[in-house]
Amino acid sequence: MPTYVAFLRAINLGATRKFPKDAIRSATEAAGGSDVETYINTGNVRLTHSARSVAKVQAALERAYAAEAGFEVPTIVFTTRDLATLTARGDDLHDSHEGEVGNHYVTLYATAPPAAAIEAAHALEHDGEAVVVDGRAAYVLLDGDIHTSRLLASKEFKALGQGTARTIKVLRTVTEKWCRD
Known part of the structure; x- marks a missing residue:
C-alpha cells in the first residue's frame, strides 16, 4: 500500500480547535489509514492507505477529521x-x-x-x-x-x-x- 504524509492546518491553536494526537491517530485509522504515526502536536501524520490518489486520501482524511474533531480540518497530503x-x-x-x-x-x-x-x-x-x-x-x-x-x-x-x-x-x-x- 502507498505511504502518505498528511499535514493538518489550523489545529491546536486555542481553546476551540483542539485535536490531540490520539484523536488524530484514531480518525486517520477510521479513514482507512494504517501504520499511523504522528510527529509533534501540530498535525503531521504518516499513514499507509489503499487509495492510490493523494486527492482520495485527502478527502477521506478531511471527512474523518471533521467527524472526530467537530470542525473542518483542511489537510494537505503528499506521497513520501x-x-x-x-x-x-x-x-x-x-x-x-x-x-x-x-x-x-x-x-x-x-x-x-x-x-x-x-x-x-x-x-x-x-x-x-x-x-x-x-x-x-x-x-x-x-x-x-x-x-x-x-x-x-x-x-x-x-x-x-x-x-x-x-x-x-x-x-x-x-x-x-x-x-x-
Whole structure:
C-alpha cells in the first residue's frame, strides 16, 4: 500500500480547535489509514492507505477529521516520494540563498497555486525576504521573523491560496523519519 504524509492546518491553536494526537491517530485509522504515526502536536501524520490518489486520501482524511474533531480540518497530503523531493528543494534553496537565513518556512498547498499568483509572488521585493513557489510549495526565506514579514502579509502571497506552513526543520525531520522508500 502507498505511504502518505498528511499535514493538518489550523489545529491546536486555542481553546476551540483542539485535536490531540490520539484523536488524530484514531480518525486517520477510521479513514482507512494504517501504520499511523504522528510527529509533534501540530498535525503531521504518516499513514499507509489503499487509495492510490493523494486527492482520495485527502478527502477521506478531511471527512474523518471533521467527524472526530467537530470542525473542518483542511489537510494537505503528499506521497513520501513527493515530500522527499519537496524537502530536498527547500534544502537546495536554503543552501544557495545569499545572505543569512533567520527563518525558513514552507507553505504547503493541496493544489499548485495559479500561475498568475506565482508570478506576482515572485515579483515581490522586500529586503531580507524571498519566496520561491515550486509546485505545491512556497518556500519563504526570512532574515527576520514570521510575524513581521511584509512578504507573508502581502496580498500577493495570500493569493497563492490556503495552505499550511511548516519550518524546513520540521520537514527535514519528517522526511528523515518517514520517507525511506
